[in-house]
Amino acid sequence: VSFHMWKSNNKSTKFLLNSCLFLIEATVSQIRYSVPEEMRKNSFVGNVDLGLDLRRLRSGRARIVSGESHQYTELKADKGILVVNERIDREELCGEVTPCSFSFEIILENPIELHRVTVEILDVNDHEPAFKNKMIDLEISESATIGSHFDLESAYDPDSGSNGLQNYILSPNDHFVLKQTSNADGIKFAVMILQKPLDRELNPRVSLKLIAVDGGTPQRSGTVNIEISVLDVNDNAPVFNQSLYKATVVENSPIGTYITTVNASDADSGSHGAVAYSFSNVKGKSTETFEIDSLTGRITVIGNIDYEKDKKYEIRVIAKDKGGLSDASKIIIEVIDINDNPPITNIMSFSSLISEDVPPGTTVAVFNVKDADSERNGQITCSVDSSLPFKVQSSLTDYYNLLSDVPFDRETIPEYNISITVIDSGSPPLSTKAYLQLKISDVNDNAPVFKSQEYSAFIVENNKPGVSIFSISAHDSDWKQNARISYFLEDKDVSGSAISTYVSVNANSGVIHAVHSFDYEQIKQLSFIVKAQDGGTPPLSSNVTIKILIQDQNDNPPQVLYPVQTGGSVVAEMVPRSADVGYLVTKVVAVDVDSGQNAWLSYKLQKATDRALFEVGLQNGEIRTIRQVTDKDAVKQRLTVIVEDNGQPSRSATVIVNVAVADSFPEVLSEFTDSPHDKEYNDTLTFYLVLALAVVSFLFITCLVVIISVKIYRWRQSRILFHSKLPVIPYYPPRYSDTLGTGTLQHVYNYEVCRKTDSRKSGCKFGTAASQNMLIMDPRTLQHVYNYEVCRTTDSRKSDGKFGTAGSQNVLIMDSSSRGTMQRIQSDKNILDQPDSPVEVRLLFYLLFCL
Template sequence: MSYSITEEMKRGSVIGNIAKDIGLNLGRLSARRARVDFEDNGVQYCRARAGKPLELHRFTIRVQDINDNAPQFNEDTLKFEISELAVKGARFSLDVAYDGDIELDREDNNELSLVLTAFDGGSPQRSGTVVIHVTVLDANDNAPVFSQTVYKASLPENSPLDTLVITVTATDADEGINGEITYGFDHPSDENKKFTINPSNGEVRVAKPIDYEKESSYEIQITAKDGLGLGTDATLFIEIVDKNDNAPVLFLSHSLIRFLRMCLLVQRWASLMFRTETQGTTDRSAALFRLEFLSMSTEQLDRELVSDYNITITAIDEGSPPLSSSKTVHLTVADINDNPPVFEEQTYSAHVTENNKPGSTLCSVAARDPDWRQNGTVVYSLLPAEVNGAPVSSYVSVNGDTGLIHAVRAFDYEQFRSFKVHVMARDNGSPPLSSNVTVNVFISDVNDNSPQILYPSPEGNSFMTELIPKAAHAGSLVSKVIAVDADSGQNAWLSYHIVKSTDAGLFTIGPHSGEIKTQRDISESDSMKQNLIVQ
């Protein structure tokens, strides 16, 4: 910052308003105890009516000369002795007259015209004049001056590289190399690396990506130097304009997860909307969070129908265009023991042949429980009952884990042909739930019984006697053999046969009826005693 004042100014004269010129608030000047320090000497030329924390601003005060001094020679009278034979154009050195003012200023007047008068010592005195044309050569006595002490610019973030931010200009009253201005950044810094400045025309352009979320403003010191190194500084403030280039970031808290679980427990979905100014998005625009759930029916939650829910939470900011991000919360419905085991069949049938081996498998029952873990673990057992007066457990057993039903003993078809077993399936929930099923056990017959002859009764021996008339004709009924078999079905079908007889052609037996009849008339020549063996 440069100020220009004239010399001989009175004490208390205003030089400039530093608060306005460097863009500081008056309150900050006062609160931070601003003061003025001089670099060249300890003389206090100026003061400021207004530093915590320390902040430095450099000022240059240029004092302009006024013509308040007359030229002065060291002597009142100068004496020269010049030979009369002096050659025309001879030079004679004069003592220099000193003037406290600045004699020549090319920037005010670059040419001077002087009239030199020469007087001789004759009588009458004669004189001659000559006009001296003086061209004032430039000296580098002027530093460049910026058009503004503080430049301000705004720049949207994500601007393309080489985007023109602002053009700064400075002028130098000198000429030639003394007035050639080169622009640059005063001190290398990270901020400067984001931008470049054209050393010839002062154009400031984007050199690296600009991100509002990393830096919202930049303060850069710019210098303008002439050809011989005189320079001045200006401040460039660049405000970065936020653009909606960041989607909200969702952080799901445990409290929100608990809330969602509570929604499941109370059988109700929620539709929530809330906003935040700082959380969930790094852009300046506020983020609008929407929690939208589909409506649930009035039916109870059933883990066995739907065990898991995926709830999507979307955060939408209010930028233009709006950006959003989503997260999905996975919720699992906790199981309760609300389902009893269910048998795959309403009744079961087991078929076993008699005389089976103890431990043989009769059948298998199976029940399914849609609950989870111990609530769905099924254990099988027999319900207490009796079969022919004996506990059912003395006839069959059931494997508690697999549901396989085994015979405990060998069955006798001739004692009983079927019986019922009641099996219970119980889960391991608390309290446990159960269901029952009936197993019908059918015993199949095997041919394990020989026929028993009921008539004629042998009465302790295998012989019996029948009497027939001597004059019996053919087809006469002689006797009948009656036998039974304890087995059933084909195993109990009986057939009768004469395996041996005294006269093979005299008698016949009905194979199914057991009736013994004569095949011909009995004659006088037939033996009075006939022996028949019937099987």
């Protein structure tokens, strides 16, 4: 940081130049602009050429930081241009310093970037040269020799370069010519040289004009009147003993502090040798800060001295005698700095929230430290508490980066209170502190954690759908959304069905519910995986295995596998009358799909026709005789066996066992044909017979009409043949065969009547049943099993019949209606045993047979 002081027109200005090049995560070049002073507000300065597009300027929230009270430019981030923000006065900003410029930084965030911009202010000729006084009074002795020099008051033009003071012009006269010289600082001043002696008697006063002209366009000028009083002879001018004086002063010196004394001598005597000292108005603030005793030449402090404003003063001292002769000298006063300014910390950029996954060395903040003092007093040291995981690193002049030193872990430390201490090297040192509060934002770096990798739960079967089975819970060390856990079922098939058809899990609470009622007999254990997933991006998850054990209930009664209980059938077990004690009649076989003691079965004889004849094994269900079978025992024995499980409460099933005590099948048939089901069967049969009678009656009447019509037709034909005396060929119908199912044997029972002219080849054959161990006496069942064939010829002697033979077993199955059917067949047989007849007669007989 450079500071400059100057003195002009008793006005104080301050100029602060920041010169730095900042590098944060990218290489940035310095940008320079040149603009003339006094431009209007919002005037265009230049495009922001940072190698970035407009989107980066907007997303990075580009802004200007300068640390100064005046912000001369404004950044239009949406357009990418710089414009004038307020009036720029080069003379106020830089004074006599050339070239004049000011600097600022453009800072962007995410990531942080800092770019230095320097704007050079071009001078405009907006000031004319000006003299301090409106008139210059000179007293020149008439005895002044030709070539005598008379220093004139210098004009001051705040503009610089060609716009500054360029030339002095003296109004035309006969006595003086103007000579221009420049001192080491480049300041021009004018000296009048006497080229023709003055004659007080002729011209006691000489009036001239001195014009100061600058080099601007348009050119400006300033004028001062010179009034010369011609004195008597004073032929010696004052002479300083040094052409240059040097002195020092400590800043903040109190008023009246002695600086130095200048001295000039005049060889004249009397009033012509008296010398008066004064400051020539060369720079702005000198006359406000120091004063010189006009008689002694002693220079003292009369104003505030601030090193940070002005580090050096250059003053031109004039020594003039009474005769108007003068001499000039220069004094340079250097200001000694003291450590009177503490460091000033400006936070240029700070992210109060930073992600915990940033790597070490990430820039947390960028701050600028200024100390207006110089040398050691302005040398600063920045530090942070050693217990904090941060470090300070210098990036550019007066700019520092606060960097992370270790990885962050929000779950351990969620925020940091950072204290940055800045101390200078003065004596005594001065320091300041800056406080930052940094919060660590969460990153989804912790997966949900279960207390156990596997959980077991129990549920009794036949539960209500939707009942809560178990609750799981996972913990996530992250924060907010990253710690918001949802629970999901992992896809899995159980017995061909998705696991979601068995159980469900509440995504928020982790409560596991049964989707439907469980059946222990179908599934005894259910194992599945629940995933706990947080709400981070990307989400993290962990799994836990859940085992649900189904507990059995006694919800299934025993099921009897044997003997099979048919609807209308009568199942009989054959027991010969010669059976001994302990004869195994049959065995009741039952199962229980429950498990454990719920499936332990016991068999008991509940009812029996003769309890003294049979017993049932308690454990094995075997039915055995407990005494010798006698002839007095009833053929038909009915046993009711109850099967019970060992559940609480117990469940049971009953089975009826029919036992036939007989040595032959006819004896069995006589007892089992009158079944309770016969009545139902006969009722059904009667309905079908009535229906068939109606149909056949209709067909009979129709056929009768047809037969009569045919008969009449043939009679007429025969009459025609008879009258024509042609030989008559008797008509014999072809072999006739018909197959007709009766209403009593609709589906399976059928018989075939084969009627032939040759009765010797007629026959009857009944179907043979399959060989079985038991015979079912249900007419409906019999329809599907039994069939017989009737073959009837004209010769009844050749007819034969054959019945199906039942399997040779102990069980016999009969149909109660079979005898009636056979009787009907027998009656139909008599009708068919007639001599050959015409077709009409046979058709009639056939209809009568069907009827």
